[in-house]
Amino acid sequence: MGRGLGTSDDEKWRLNLSRVAIALAMASSLGAWGCDSEKRTVDATAPVTAPTGRSDPRLPAYADNKFQQSQGGLYFTWYGCGQCHSQSAQRPQNFSTANFRYGGDIPFLYQSIADGRAGGMPAYKDRVPAQQIWQMASYVKSLPKTNQYLRRREDLDQKGQPTGTTWSGAVR
Amino acid sequence: MSPAQSALFPAAEQAATQFDVLTLMLWICGVMYLVVLLFVALAIWRGARARAAADSPVTEAADPTLSRALAIWSCVVVLGLTALVVGSFFADRSLAAARDRETLVIRATGQQWWWRFAYRTPGGAWVETANELHLPAGRTARVEVGSTDVIHSFWAPPLAGKMDVIPGHANVLDLTPQRIGWYRGTCGEFCGLQHAHMAFDVRVESPADFDRWLAAQATPAAPQSGDPSVARGQVVVTQGQCAECHTIRGTAAAGKAGPDLTHIGSRRSIAAGTLPMSRGGLEGWIEQPAALKPGTNMPAVSLSPSDADAASAYLLSLK
Numbered sequence: 001m002g003r004g005l006g007t008s009d010d011e012k013w014r015l016n017l018s019r020v021a022i023a024l025a026m027a028s029s030l031g032a033w034g035c036d037s038e039k040r041t042v043d044a045t046a047p048v049t050a051p052t053g054r055s056d057p058r059l060p061a062y063a064d065n066k067f068q069q070s071q072g073g074l075y076f077t078w079y080g081c082g083q084c085h086s087q088s089a090q091r092p093q094n095f096s097t098a099n100f101r102y103g104g105d106i107p108f109l110y111q112s113i114a115d116g117r118a119g120g121m122p123a124y125k126d127r128v129p130a131q132q133i134w135q136m137a138s139y140v141k142s143l144p145k146t147n148q149y150l151r152r153r154e155d156l157d158q159k160g161q162p163t164g165t166t167w168s169g170a171v172r
Numbered sequence: 173m174s175p176a177q178s179a180l181f182p183a184a185e186q187a188a189t190q191f192d193v194l195t196l197m198l199w200i201c202g203v204m205y206l207v208v209l210l211f212v213a214l215a216i217w218r219g220a221r222a223r224a225a226a227d228s229p230v231t232e233a234a235d236p237t238l239s240r241a242l243a244i245w246s247c248v249v250v251l252g253l254t255a256l257v258v259g260s261f262f263a264d265r266s267l268a269a270a271r272d273r274e275t276l277v278i279r280a281t282g283q284q285w286w287w288r289f290a291y292r293t294p295g296g297a298w299v300e301t302a303n304e305l306h307l308p309a310g311r312t313a314r315v316e317v318g319s320t321d322v323i324h325s326f327w328a329p330p331l332a333g334k335m336d337v338i339p340g341h342a343n344v345l346d347l348t349p350q351r352i353g354w355y356r357g358t359c360g361e362f363c364g365l366q367h368a369h370m371a372f373d374v375r376v377e378s379p380a381d382f383d384r385w386l387a388a389q390a391t392p393a394a395p396q397s398g399d400p401s402v403a404r405g406q407v408v409v410t411q412g413q414c415a416e417c418h419t420i421r422g423t424a425a426a427g428k429a430g431p432d433l434t435h436i437g438s439r440r441s442i443a444a445g446t447l448p449m450s451r452g453g454l455e456g457w458i459e460q461p462a463a464l465k466p467g468t469n470m471p472a473v474s475l476s477p478s479d480a481d482a483a484s485a486y487l488l489s490l491k
Contacts, residue, residue, distance in 0.1 A: 078429035127412075127413055156319065158337050160320045169281060169290060
């Protein structure tokens with residue numbers, strides 16, 4: 001039936017009513033689930049010590065938190081971690097699979113970054129503050145769960161960032 | 173003394189050109205606005221007079237004077253708009269015109285939330301500084317602006333209009349400052365939490381002063397202070413956590429992510445215009461950056477109070 005051709009007032013009224021109902025349902029579902037933002041901490045209460053184990057109360061704020069992961073990715077780039085490691089399979093020490101030799105949870109990853117590991121990984125605890133190690137551990141933990149398509153946005157974000165000690169500027 | 177961050181007190185050729193367009197627009201639009209108000213007043217007065225003369229509405233006979241006035245007014249509007257178009261065309265042409273560029277090229281990079289400035293020395297090397305732009309009066313500097321993260325906008329109102337700072341793309345802006353003094357620039361495009369604390373100082377100085385400043389900036393760091401804690405501070409800063417992001421030329425600190433600190437003690441402000449330069453300010457910024465600038469990517473470095481004090485003494489001595 002064409003719109004406006006022989007449509008009675010009653011039908012029009014019902015059509016409008018159903019439109020209003022759909023709009024209301026969409027708006028209320030947006031309010032119920034769509035606007036639930038992730039918690040992030042930008043205040044001065046940052047961790048200053050290593051995680052104490054798998055039951056550390058600070059873990060939930062860092063594990064699976066997108067903000068902390070993206071900050072971790074930023075520092076991963078800044079500190080030049082990519083010179084040896086990569087997120088894809090291009091370099092020997094890649095994080096694209098879940099095969100972490102020393103464990104893939106934040107406490108183990110933290111230990112690997114802070115104290116170093118045999119085989120060339122240096123200790124960073126005197127060179128990088130604790131909060132950044134927390135964030136990088138969270139970032140590395142997230143890597144096996146992503147792939148190049150899911151990471152596309154993040155890779156683009158990190159593309160122009162300074163890295164290591166030989167970066168020569170965004171403007172060339 | 174003129175305000176440091178006002179487009180109404182131009183200190184460079186480019187800002188003066190734009191100020192001329194603003195003045196032209198103000199006069200043309202101001203005069204037209206007054207004429208419109210005059211006609212409105214006339215209409216109100218005529219309406220009141222007509223109502224006083226008769227109780228019922230009257231139909232006025234066509235008034236040839238009014239028709240002529242309307243025709244003239246239309247011509248005036250077209251003339252005014254034409255003047256504005258011509259004025260802005262010549263201003264654009266003058267802003268885009270090739271100037272005597274000499275060899276002064278400056279790279280300005282916006283980063284959340286500070287400015288990286290790189291100068292080319294007469295020897296051809298690039299020398300970095302941050303949050304403080306020095307320009308020689310009477311010479312044209314070509315500023316190439318770029319971004320490492322999001323879109324910013326380079327805006328020093330007394331010098332020129334805004335220039336968008338786009339990641340992955342270099343925009344170019346010429347600045348020919350004419351008036352010696354300190355000015356203030358800022359980020360003109362919302363870029364995240366600390367957009368409001370992304371300012372920079374601009375120093376316009378005589379060419380001789382500028383050459384001296386650039387030569388001093390190109391030298392490696394040399395602490396200038398008799399304070400006994402400076403030596404300890406140098407160890408803390410150049411061999412500790414600061415060195416991972418900051419460069420202090422002449423020492424082991426060679427990080428690129430943060431501002432170059434080789435001559436930080438000679439700058440006017442800390443953390444992109446957040447605090448004035450002082451030893452206490454530096455110490456507070458090192459110990460609690462997130463309390464002063466929430467969201468900043470500068471991490472809190474956990475130092476003992478005596479080490480933090482020594483670090484601030486060392487940084488302040490880097491003139």
